[in-house]
Amino acid sequence: MHILLVEDDAQLGSAIERALERLGYTVSWLRDGRSALNAIRDRSADLVLLDLGLPGRDGIDVLVEARRARIDTPVLVMTARDGLSARVDGLDAGADDYLIKPFHVEELAARIRSLSRRMRGLAVNCIEVGALSLDLGSSEVLFRGQPVELTRREFALLQALMESAGRLVRRESLENSLYGLDHVVGNNALEVLVHALRSKLSFETIRNVRGFGYMIPRDPQ
Amino acid sequence: MHILLVEDDAQLGSAIERALERLGYTVSWLRDGRSALNAIRDRSADLVLLDLGLPGRDGIDVLVEARRARIDTPVLVMTARDGLSARVDGLDAGADDYLIKPFHVEELAARIRSLSRRMRGLAVNCIEVGALSLDLGSSEVLFRGQPVELTRREFALLQALMESAGRLVRRESLENSLYGLDHVVGNNALEVLVHALRSKLSFETIRNVRGFGYMIPRDPQ
DNA sequence: GCCCCACTTAAGCGTTTCATAAGCCATCCG
DNA sequence: CGGATGGCTTATGAAACGCTTAAGTGGGGC
Known part of the structure; x- marks a missing residue:
């Protein structure tokens, strides 16, 4: 801020x-x-x-x-x-x-x-990480300055990751915040979602940590 | 105050x-x-x-x-x-x-x-966005210079959208300001209202962002 | 009391989105 | 080297979403 x-x-x-x-x-x-x-x-x-x-x-x-x-x-x-x-x-x-x-x-x-x-909820409320900027008010996402069209789920995922940028977010925790506590969701939905999001941004922005979860590095080095 | x-x-x-x-x-x-x-x-x-x-x-x-x-x-x-x-x-x-x-x-x-x-604004009760002008005092609406007859609800919707012109207004937020918090209201009343409003103005003025809400672009390009 | 108008509800339709499934690739173990 | 596990990718059918039209509802004006 x-x-x-x-x-x-x-x-x-x-x-x-x-x-x-x-x-x-x-x-x-x-x-x-x-x-x-x-x-x-x-x-x-x-x-x-x-x-x-x-x-x-x-x-x-x-x-x-x-x-x-x-x-x-x-x-x-x-x-x-x-x-x-x-x-x-x-x-x-x-x-x-x-x-x-x-x-x-x-x-x-x-x-x-x-x-x-x-x-909050009235004016612009942005999260910025690296080349990514996410506006919670207008639900707009910019990547390297370019607007990116995301679906609701993709947006929710990106928000969850950006809110804890630089830290690993456990797969389980992502599934909870995306689908709620009732895990009726199949175990592969998250990967599909990650893939969709990566292909709209770039494949380096979202990193996987095998066996644990995903993260967006705060410093893209 | x-x-x-x-x-x-x-x-x-x-x-x-x-x-x-x-x-x-x-x-x-x-x-x-x-x-x-x-x-x-x-x-x-x-x-x-x-x-x-x-x-x-x-x-x-x-x-x-x-x-x-x-x-x-x-x-x-x-x-x-x-x-x-x-x-x-x-x-x-x-x-x-x-x-x-x-x-x-x-x-x-x-x-x-x-x-x-x-x-405070010197009785400027007008909001103007693009070809739209909405007078909060007299409840008059002009579109491309022509007066448009709106019902109360249509007016309220247009006002809500124009007050945050250029920004997306969440569906939920629109429903709140139109119907109050207890949305006992049927789930597509808003769509019908949007449709009515669009047909009185033009179909391009109000943009939908699927899964999020509606907006009136500030720059009609 | 009757009609008209604004409004909501309902239903049909096209489009988008999403979860599932199934096969492929990478990494980790022996 | 090869199995096994976890993740990636792609295709597909079902569900969600929004648009539109039409019918039902209730209040206000006559």
């Missing part, structure tokens, strides 16, 4: 950036409203962490402009404790949640998690 | 109240039509979430009275699935959108966000 951090204070900004990266997010840190707005318009970020204490009314303006452009990327605003009106303005302007400075990193992490949980 | 919740059921009311507060809104929860009407007249709320299942025709009356008093606070109406007539009355009486009980909290949140975005 990619987070756009908009914060003009150097010290605070770098602290937040480091904290977010430690939590496993990728971060773009921008210092001013103008470049922030451009970045938001690109829709490259999955979440925006916006400081409302920017010089001028920059922070609010960014938000208002973005919402006017019908960009509904979730926005989490940060305000000073005394900035009650700013906070209210922020929510009015279309923020999804707010944090009061100063805050604990745990608080920030919790808000981000809650927000990403909330937007 | 302050939301006025009008709901007589204690359990449901407190559940919705908690959910809204978790989403960062402040909530006033009122149980009956009379006090609701007073509160609406104060114009203290930014949005009203109104249950039409109040005893008597209280719910509708509140709405009609409020609109008669020229109060244009957005109203999101909640109705039971079987209360089709109540729903129609609700929209006729001046509701801005409706939800069918029971609903997911995410659905409620999405509607509230969409509504608040809509009212």
Whole structure:
């Protein structure tokens, strides 16, 4: 998940950036409203962490402009404790949640998690591994940038594998998540499915571990 | 943002109240039509979430009275699935959108966000995609510049698809927003509806993605 | 009360998808 | 080297899916 951090204070900004990266997010840190707005318009970020204490009314303006452009990327605003009106303005302007400075990193992490949980199923929700990108929202799959048409079962299999990319997924566990616990399914269905998926992607993307299961390597080396 | 919740059921009311507060809104929860009407007249709320299942025709009356008093606070109406007539009355009486009980909290949140975005956007109640233009205020639909007569359901379907134009909308999600959560509804009502809509527009505008759902392409190429 | 309209249900049909089966290939043991 | 096991590949019939048309249902307007 990619987070756009908009914060003009150097010290605070770098602290937040480091904290977010430690939590496993990728971060773009921008210092001013103008470049922030451009970045938001690109829709490259999955979440925006916006400081409302920017010089001028920059922070609010960014938000208002973005919402006017019908960009509904979730926005989490940060305000000073005394900035009650700013906070209210922020929510009015279309923020999804707010944090009061100063805050604990745990608080920030919790808000981000809650927000990403909330937007799941509504906005884009991508898993990316190597040359593969899988969008759970639109059910679209890209392989080396090209869209690939998958059936429901193929999609489910790919999702299961990509969700634990780099790790082996036991055959049994795959069968469960594809067909449910009632194993009425014949013992060869999975192989057929794997084959179909491989021929739509490439034969190297899905690796078999004899006797155990399958995996998608995280580093395609 | 302050939301006025009008709901007589204690359990449901407190559940919705908690959910809204978790989403960062402040909530006033009122149980009956009379006090609701007073509160609406104060114009203290930014949005009203109104249950039409109040005893008597209280719910509708509140709405009609409020609109008669020229109060244009957005109203999101909640109705039971079987209360089709109540729903129609609700929209006729001046509701801005409706939800069918029971609903997911995410659905409620999405509607509230969409509504608040809509009212913020300088009364731009239009969604435009390709040759399609849908006016949420007047419920008018234009296709290639020509007005098209749609029924309520067709309109709701088109709205759902256009609100996420360019993205796939899962069949399940469409069924939820059209019929509510308890899909007691027959399993091909949606297909019939899609067919009706396609034949009023064109057969290319709505694309099916087998096994997943439907979408309206943002770029008709 | 009657008719009309919107809507759901039902049924038929073509297409796609999927599980099964059956044969082939690779790897692992002796 | 050869059997055995596990995985790969391909073909096929059945089931699922979606489209379409037609018939049934129930509410609102007259």
